[in-house]
Amino acid sequence: MIKALLMQDLSAQSQALARGQCSSAELTAAALAAIAASQPHLNAFIHLDAPAALLAARQSDARRAKKRILGPLDGLTLAVKDNIDVAGMPTSAGMATRRGRLASIDAFVVQRLRAAGMVILGKLNMHEAALGATNDNPHFGRCENPLRDGYTPGGSSGGSACAVAAGLCALALGSDTMGSVRIPAAYCGVVGFKASYGRISTAGSVACSPMLDHIGPILRSQRDLQLVLPVISAFDAGCADARDLPDLHALSSPRWVAASDVEQLGTTPEVTAAYRQAIQALRDRGQPVTEIAIGSYDFGRARRAGLLIVEADLLVEHQQDWELQPQLFSAQLARFLKFGEKQPASAYAAAARVVAASHIEVARWFSHGDVMLLPTAPQTAFSFADPVPANQADFTSIANMAGIPALSLPLPCAAGALPAGLQCIAPAGAEATLLALDLQGICTR
Amino acid sequence: MIKALLMQDLSAQSQALARGQCSSAELTAAALAAIAASQPHLNAFIHLDAPAALLAARQSDARRAKKRILGPLDGLTLAVKDNIDVAGMPTSAGMATRRGRLASIDAFVVQRLRAAGMVILGKLNMHEAALGATNDNPHFGRCENPLRDGYTPGGSSGGSACAVAAGLCALALGSDTMGSVRIPAAYCGVVGFKASYGRISTAGSVACSPMLDHIGPILRSQRDLQLVLPVISAFDAGCADARDLPDLHALSSPRWVAASDVEQLGTTPEVTAAYRQAIQALRDRGQPVTEIAIGSYDFGRARRAGLLIVEADLLVEHQQDWELQPQLFSAQLARFLKFGEKQPASAYAAAARVVAASHIEVARWFSHGDVMLLPTAPQTAFSFADPVPANQADFTSIANMAGIPALSLPLPCAAGALPAGLQCIAPAGAEATLLALDLQGICTR
Numbered sequence: 105m106i107k108a109l110l111m112q113d114l115s116a117q118s119q120a121l122a123r124g125q126c127s128s129a130e131l132t133a134a135a136l137a138a139i140a141a142s143q144p145h146l147n148a149f150i151h152l153d154a155p156a157a158l159l160a161a162r163q164s165d166a167r168r169a170k171k172r173i174l175g176p177l178d179g180l181t182l183a184v185k186d187n188i189d190v191a192g193m194p195t196s197a198g199m200a201t202r203r204g205r206l207a208s209i210d211a212f213v214v215q216r217l218r219a220a221g222m223v224i225l226g227k228l229n230m231h232e233a234a235l236g237a238t239n240d241n242p243h244f245g246r247c248e249n250p251l252r253d254g255y256t257p258g259g260s261s262g263g264s265a266c267a268v269a270a271g272l273c274a275l276a277l278g279s280d281t282m283g284s285v286r287i288p289a290a291y292c293g294v295v296g297f298k299a300s301y302g303r304i305s306t307a308g309s310v311a312c313s314p315m316l317d318h319i320g321p322i323l324r325s326q327r328d329l330q331l332v333l334p335v336i337s338a339f340d341a342g343c344a345d346a347r348d349l350p351d352l353h354a355l356s357s358p359r360w361v362a363a364s365d366v367e368q369l370g371t372t373p374e375v376t377a378a379y380r381q382a383i384q385a386l387r388d389r390g391q392p393v394t395e396i397a398i399g400s401y402d403f404g405r406a407r408r409a410g411l412l413i414v415e416a417d418l419l420v421e422h423q424q425d426w427e428l429q430p431q432l433f434s435a436q437l438a439r440f441l442k443f444g445e446k447q448p449a450s451a452y453a454a455a456a457r458v459v460a461a462s463h464i465e466v467a468r469w470f471s472h473g474d475v476m477l478l479p480t481a482p483q484t485a486f487s488f489a490d491p492v493p494a495n496q497a498d499f500t501s502i503a504n505m506a507g508i509p510a511l512s513l514p515l516p517c518a519a520g521a522l523p524a525g526l527q528c529i530a531p532a533g534a535e536a537t538l539l540a541l542d543l544q545g546i547c548t549r
Numbered sequence: 550m551i552k553a554l555l556m557q558d559l560s561a562q563s564q565a566l567a568r569g570q571c572s573s574a575e576l577t578a579a580a581l582a583a584i585a586a587s588q589p590h591l592n593a594f595i596h597l598d599a600p601a602a603l604l605a606a607r608q609s610d611a612r613r614a615k616k617r618i619l620g621p622l623d624g625l626t627l628a629v630k631d632n633i634d635v636a637g638m639p640t641s642a643g644m645a646t647r648r649g650r651l652a653s654i655d656a657f658v659v660q661r662l663r664a665a666g667m668v669i670l671g672k673l674n675m676h677e678a679a680l681g682a683t684n685d686n687p688h689f690g691r692c693e694n695p696l697r698d699g700y701t702p703g704g705s706s707g708g709s710a711c712a713v714a715a716g717l718c719a720l721a722l723g724s725d726t727m728g729s730v731r732i733p734a735a736y737c738g739v740v741g742f743k744a745s746y747g748r749i750s751t752a753g754s755v756a757c758s759p760m761l762d763h764i765g766p767i768l769r770s771q772r773d774l775q776l777v778l779p780v781i782s783a784f785d786a787g788c789a790d791a792r793d794l795p796d797l798h799a800l801s802s803p804r805w806v807a808a809s810d811v812e813q814l815g816t817t818p819e820v821t822a823a824y825r826q827a828i829q830a831l832r833d834r835g836q837p838v839t840e841i842a843i844g845s846y847d848f849g850r851a852r853r854a855g856l857l858i859v860e861a862d863l864l865v866e867h868q869q870d871w872e873l874q875p876q877l878f879s880a881q882l883a884r885f886l887k888f889g890e891k892q893p894a895s896a897y898a899a900a901a902r903v904v905a906a907s908h909i910e911v912a913r914w915f916s917h918g919d920v921m922l923l924p925t926a927p928q929t930a931f932s933f934a935d936p937v938p939a940n941q942a943d944f945t946s947i948a949n950m951a952g953i954p955a956l957s958l959p960l961p962c963a964a965g966a967l968p969a970g971l972q973c974i975a976p977a978g979a980e981a982t983l984l985a986l987d988l989q990g991i992c993t994r
Contacts, residue, residue: 314905341912344905348976350795416894420902423895447894449861450868456901457865460759460789467786531793 110271113325128179132161152226178221183273186227189308197310200243200432201425211308229263234312258288265292283500285320286512290480290525301507302347305340313417354536359473364395371482403498409458415444462505480525513547555716558770573624577606597671623666628718631672634753642755645688645877646870656753674708679757703733710737726757728945730765731957735925735970746952747792750785758862799981804918809840816927848943854903860889907950925970958992
């Protein structure tokens with residue numbers, strides 16, 4: 105019974121605890137057992153603290169016995185991407201330079217989830233320095249896609265999506281600079297969410313790019329966002345990227361917009377088919393979908409601009425390590441950083457203009473409707489043996505650049521095939537509309 | 550009578566037109582005469598189009614005769630800083646490279662004010678490329694402070710503040726990257742306003758720094774903002790910096806915050822005295838003012854970061870001119886650009902982090918109250934013969950970096966002395982609170 109519960113979402117697990125069907129200690133022990141069994145193959149975790157997790161679970165059970173739980177998340181399991189601080193655990197950011205570097209306090213979001221009673225299992229594998237989308241980590245080992253052997257779970261939050269898809273934790277935190285929460289969520293068939301820029305504090309995380317970074321949850325259902333978002337989206341006056349955002353009301357019947365030309369942008373036939381099927385399903389329900397062409401936006405130029413910004417930002421974030429122990433950086437990452445070192449300030453300034461221009465493009469989308477639908481990535485998960493598609497983050501990074509919320513939900517696929525993601529994007533401050541979307545029967549979670 | 554009216558604010562002039570006390574053609578002719586008389590000494594204007602202005606004025610009068618005016622601004626005079634496009638006029642940005650470069654369409658804000666019936670007189674002098682705060686322009690001549698011979702009107706929107714203070718136009722537009730609207734407004738004893746980042750479109754202006762630029766009005770009274778802001782703050786989907794901002798309700802009794810340590814930050818005795826007097830006057834009215842120290846914020850570091858960003862951004866904006874005709878840049882500007890050329894992308898990235906950290910400091914201010922009061926500049930206008938104070942924009946640029954609204958109102962001064970400015974700063978989206986502030990009797994406009 106408990107093993108089956110591990111594959112359920114937060115809401116179901118919360119209900120099971122509330123009904124006394126199991127204890128947090130039992131759930132946590134089962135998760136730890138599942139992790140132990142999975143590690144040799146999936147390698148989702150970089151760091152585990154089983155004793156601390158079991159202690160926290162027993163404390164949760166004690167609260168529950170006294171009818172003093174801290175909320176619906178109390179006693180449920182959380183795992184955290186390894187670029188986000190958990191007090192007493194190392195924060196490696198998937199980098200050899202940072203191996204064993206202990207965090208003394210929780211990141212803001214971790215603090216909030218811990219205060220809500222969550223049981224923290226450990227730290228999750230990720231692409232080195234959060235720059236890359238395969239999670240083929242040279243220092244901590246490759247993380248596998250639980251849906252298919254030898255395939256990437258996506259990145260950079262690959263461990264987070266893998267752990268959620270494989271039932272190793274009830275909730276995972278990831279970080280998303282160009283799509284690093286939504287892409288692995290799509291590749292692993294789970295739910296990924298990136299809020300408006302500034303909604304969720306990034307304080308206590310290793311920056312990839314302060315201008316583009318977002319911390320976001322990976323979950324097993326869309327409905328679970330209702331439990332998680334209010335906890336992690338509190339204003340953090342101590343964080344440079346925290347903003348007092350408007351809380352726009354949820355639109356009950358949002359006007360849909362979709363892209364008519366995803367094929368021309370390199371979307372594979374399977375993803376295109378799944379995407380078109382979702383649009384058709386909405387129309388079959390009597391919900392109009394306005395299709396617009398988006399190919400006039402230069403996705404390649406935006407990608408190069410984003411990459412240049414990240415490279416320069418990483419030089420600032422890892423300056424000391426890069427100076428003192430450059431040999432600990434992978435050849436791939438070193439190549440990126442060396443490219444960044446050669447760029448002048450004016451190239452960064454020009455790239456920032458390209459990033460800012462994303463606002464013009466998304467304003468155009470939202471002149472046609474309330475929620476933009478795009479594939480999350482132009483392809484499904486690919487084999488580690490295959491080359492990395494250059495356009496992987498094209499449909500996701502525009503939401504980072506424009507600072508707008510985006511939700512990735514898994515689309516159905518044939519038995520044995522790999523799922524595509526449907527990305528639902530809304531204007532800044534319109535998280536509530538995304539949370540309220542009714543895509544049951546169209547998406548699988 | 551009309552000559553006296555030129556020194557009145559928009560509201561009074563609008564009323565005079567409504568009452569038939571004068572026509573727009575008379576007002577416009579009087580303004581043109583005042584400009585002509587002032588030019589040899591003040592040199593506020595770089596470009597004038599008297600025939601077009603008189604034509605527009607007559608058209609306004611014709612609308613009025615048919616009782617079809619376009620609003621309270623119809624028939625009132627507007628002059629525009631020369632880095633903001635007015636169709637058919639050159640946009641020099643105070644640069645020799647751009648001399649005579651005609652704009653084919655109005656900037657977004659100009660378009661809005663023209664559609665509201667305003668009569669556009671011409672283009673206003675400014676510091677070269679909007680980088681600098683003296684308006685000692687080597688290509689178009691020095692603009693003088695109308696309050697004292699041989700003194701700077703401030704910059705970079707020096708011509709804008711000069712024209713408003715001298716009664717040469719009813720409203721002027723300026724641009725504000727580190728304080729370039731508020732500083733000249735303070736130095737010339739008039740009102741300057743910078744809205745939240747994204748509230749007023751910068752489309753159609755020559756960028757100083759897209760990240761920090763704001764277009765803002767310079768006016769002869771605080772109340773005039775009620776007429777101007779709704780016209781110029783429409784959302785512009787075609788502009789990269791336009792944002793859908795929350796419209797926070799005006800607070801009728803805002804809790805005041807002030808800085809206890811402005812002296813330690815280099816504020817001159819006269820400005821400190823005027824500032825403290827304003828705070829005391831609020832207390833005398835029974836309004837508590839919480840004083841906090843702000844010296845822990847590294848204003849010097851922020852200044853250097855802002856300057857580096859502007860230098861790199863100017864290289865992007867003027868790239869072609871800098872390559873093809875570098876000899877047309879002043880020695881001062883060339884020095885800035887050459888410094889910028891030597892900076893690596895990572896220096897820009899590091900500077901962007903400093904800019905972002907301004908959010909932490911202003912969040913701290915607003916944890917103590919609703920409106921922060923600061924001197925606009927640490928000094929009053931200074932002689933062109935004196936060295937330029939390095940800290941001129943320290944109290945203003947933090948609002949550009951944090952993207953929050955700030956209003957500069959003139960403080961009283963002894964007869965013959967030069968006025969200081971009182972800067973009222975509020976959180977993003979809280980323009981309404983600043984517009985509703987009641988500082989009558991404390992500020993002079």
